[in-house]
Amino acid sequence: MRILTTGGKGQLGRELDEVATAAGHVVVSTDREGCNITDAAAVARAIDLAAPEAVVNCAAWTQVDAAEQDVDAAYLSNAIGPRVLAAACAQRSLMLVQISTDYVFDGRAEMPIDEWQRPAPRSVYGLTKLAGENEVRQLAPRHLVIRTSWLYGRHGPNFVLTMLRAAAAARPLRVVSDQVGSPTWTGHLATELLSLIERDLPGTYHVTNSGITSWHGFALEIFAAAGVAPEVSPITTADYPTAAPRPAYSVLDNRACRLLGEAPMPDWREGLRSYIAQLRERGALPGRTS
Numbered sequence: 001m002r003i004l005t006t007g008g009k010g011q012l013g014r015e016l017d018e019v020a021t022a023a024g025h026v027v028v029s030t031d032r033e034g035c036n037i038t039d040a041a042a043v044a045r046a047i048d049l050a051a052p053e054a055v056v057n058c059a060a061w062t063q064v065d066a067a068e069q070d071v072d073a074a075y076l077s078n079a080i081g082p083r084v085l086a087a088a089c090a091q092r093s094l095m096l097v098q099i100s101t102d103y104v105f106d107g108r109a110e111m112p113i114d115e116w117q118r119p120a121p122r123s124v125y126g127l128t129k130l131a132g133e134n135e136v137r138q139l140a141p142r143h144l145v146i147r148t149s150w151l152y153g154r155h156g157p158n159f160v161l162t163m164l165r166a167a168a169a170a171r172p173l174r175v176v177s178d179q180v181g182s183p184t185w186t187g188h189l190a191t192e193l194l195s196l197i198e199r200d201l202p203g204t205y206h207v208t209n210s211g212i213t214s215w216h217g218f219a220l221e222i223f224a225a226a227g228v229a230p231e232v233s234p235i236t237t238a239d240y241p242t243a244a245p246r247p248a249y250s251v252l253d254n255r256a257c258r259l260l261g262e263a264p265m266p267d268w269r270e271g272l273r274s275y276i277a278q279l280r281e282r283g284a285l286p287g288r289t290s
């Protein structure tokens, strides 16, 4: 299959390029310079040059706290960008895959959240990502909206690399223990994305690694996997104020995939171990741990 990716220099974009190419697909990866998704002419040019069967939008404004101030910039990349891509894909009967987030929910759930629960974002970032989902649903008949969470992968920045760098600097760490979710490795997400593209059944899908942990639990597992033992104390959300509110409960139920018979996503610890092994193999494990 020929796949065009946008945001190709981001962590998911890079991973998808590698995973899809290794699986025998042809990936035409574009970055902001080659294809700014808010520029209709650039998008049309990139699509017509690549002649893909599917477009995967990995481009987004992902600075969650900065979005509270730069509201227009966040809406531009996260809502207008998907609108432009969706119109271009609809015109050419192409599949568009839009990547979205657990931040479209308010975090008040007490059980894993499936695709049929009503979103209620509490941050500007969440609002812009929900707007992007809706643009794609309304404009591109052949669409997949894929919600994922707590993503980490090649090159970051991400929580795993931040924790490992802090450990290497021997800084005592305080990590939030009252927000829970499912950390998801881009390597596993990319593989599942390909499976859903091949299935070609439009709709919304939650795709996260299995299992639940808190940021504090995630940090402990990162250090165990990397073989380091820094001082880590659990703190509450109230101890660590941020510009954008974070959902307290962010666990997504991958119900649609399960009902369609997709293989369950691996446990988040398995994703983490594969990621750390990949960093180690490439000599990219931060600090004293490599």
Ligand SMILES: NC(=O)c1ccc[n+]([C@@H]2O[C@H](COP(=O)([O-])OP(=O)(O)OC[C@H]3O[C@@H](n4cnc5c(N)ncnc54)[C@H](OP(=O)(O)O)[C@@H]3O)[C@@H](O)[C@H]2O)c1
Binding pocket: 006, 007, 008, 009, 010, 011, 012, 013, 031, 032, 033, 035, 036, 037, 038, 057, 058, 059, 060, 061, 062, 076, 077, 081, 099, 100, 101, 102, 129, 148, 149, 150, 151, 152, 156, 157
């Ligand atoms: N990271 C997470 O924890 C997480 C969790 C759930 C869902 N997601 C979603 O997963 C997707 C991938 O995230 P990621 O972590 O791979 O993000 P990332 O590493 O920040 O990559 C995003 C890329 O998009 C590019 N971009 C932004 N605006 C653009 C535009 N107008 N035109 C073209 N490129 C543009 C950025 O380029 P510049 O550097 O030039 O801005 C960057 O290379 C996003 O949709 C995100 O919302 C992420």
